[in-house]
Amino acid sequence: MRTRGSTVRFRLTLLYSALFLVSGAVLLLIVYLLLAGGLPVVRIHGPGFVGDLGTICARRDGVPALGDELAACADQARTLLEAQRAGTLRQFLLQAGAALASMTIVSVGLGWLVAGRVLRPLRVITTAARRISASDLHQRLAMTGKRDELTELGDTFDELLGRLDAAFTAQRQFVANASHELRTPLARQRTVLEVALTDPAATVSGLQVVCRRVLAAGEQQERLIEALLTLARSERGLDRREPVDLRAIVDAVVSARDAAGRDVRVCLGPAIALGDARLVEQLVVNLVDNAIRHNVEGGSVEVRTRAGEGVATLTVANTGTAIPLDQIDQLFEPFTRLAGERTATGDGLGLGLPIVAAVVAAHNGHLDARPRPGGGLNVTVELSHATNS
Structure with a gap:
């Protein structure tokens, strides 16, 4: 159960109020120092003050105060002026402090309202996330307003x-x-x-x-x-990675395959990939079988391996029917062929190229498939390269 103190709105309100209180206290201190420095300091003795002070401290008969009488009057005046200055500063502190306390209370309420308004989009997202399930994922928030x-x-x-x-x-x-x-x-x-x-x-x-x-x-x-x-x-990913001799796997797979009248040409260079040997073997098997199966009578298949800059590359190309470029992605969808057509009952299961794509993704590799100008498909797979050391 979520308590009020644990809500973001409550914490934001406290933050806003604390910032206001600290800023107000600093402002109050600055004004107090300016006011204290602006009030005149009491100076009774000095040139120019004797005559005026003597008049102010005159006796009832109008005779100006002189001597000890003037000194006593000056001390009394100094005391009164200093008390007035201290009282003025104290009164300012009391009134300004009360105003700051009142506005701090007001800032709590304003901070609560502002925090609620700021967090309103989050409440919309939270409500939508609770409402949306696997059966209505088509719903969208479509949030409007200022971009932030x-x-x-x-x-x-x-x-x-x-x-x-x-x-x-x-x-x-x-x-x-x-x-x-x-x-x-x-x-x-x-x-x-x-x-x-x-x-x-x-x-x-x-x-x-x-x-x-x-x-x-x-x-x-x-x-x-x-x-x-x-x-x-x-699709689950790899548990461990080890050096895999891509050239040896390709050589074994091609040697074990019946090309059924197809001309299979191999050009195998050193290529050590880093990954799962069984999955890499399945990748090669599916690519070679796909190139042989989806071919034309008397067609050809080309298989190459090589080591590039940080990658081991496998390329499988075959002849066959022309493949539109915008339909290449459909070949890597399970149980589909060109134009989204379902696989027919035969040797093909419609999972060969999807397995290739999944294995490449599990190895964080790169897959590139392009139609050949005269018909057929050219598939290039790049896997992370592993040194023999």
Whole structure:
């Protein structure tokens, strides 16, 4: 439970009042010193004062005071004038102090009102933050008025809501797509098994074919689940980093792949990256498989590795159909192809390039994908370079 003393408004009020009190006390001290210095100092004895003082101290018969009588009168006058000066200063202090105390009390109330007005945008943001949930992230504060730190805070909060809205939307879409992709092979398995069970003339060879089709559907599910786990692990980030021989991984991956009539050219230079070896291997596998799969008959694939200034670079380029530049980003979205089209049932799961992007992001690397003039895609990945030492 929040107490009143813990609120920002209360603390601001105390701050405003304290500043007013200190400033008023300093001003009061300055005025007091100026007033004390401005009042004349009592000087009775001296040239020019004897005649006037003698007249002032005259006896009742009008004879001016002289001698001891004048000295006694001068002492009395000095005492009276000094008392008047001290009384004037004391009266000023009392009245000014009372005025300062009264205005300090007033400043508390004014400070409370001003603090409330200053903090009003914060209350708007707090109320909106409590009201907005994952189901209505489309709401915005849209703060108006003079541009200051609080309106900038409101705009920053709106930008945060926008990013959260996009992230939740992408997550919901990803879950829906993943559910669809998992449901398709399950439905295929169920259909094949039901047909086999209801066939009264089923033979051993026919059942073997059915079992092979069920196994193929199961393998597709396994590949999809592994890809989803790799994607989730990449988006979680790295627990540790170690030197990874990018050239050796690329050489092993390319050697193990069937190019299916594609001309695969490699130019592998030394490249030691710093990161997770298993994730880097998945990155290479997906890039090479994507370049081979999404190609044209008789096309080519080029794979290069090299070490640059502080980075290890991997470049994979292939021939293929022309890709519009404004659709490149869609290739890195899960379960999508060109123009946002869903992946077809086949070898591709629609997770290859999204996994590449997630692995690069987990390594704080740089990913650049550009369409080639004659068709196909050129993908360059830069990861932090690690020395052999």
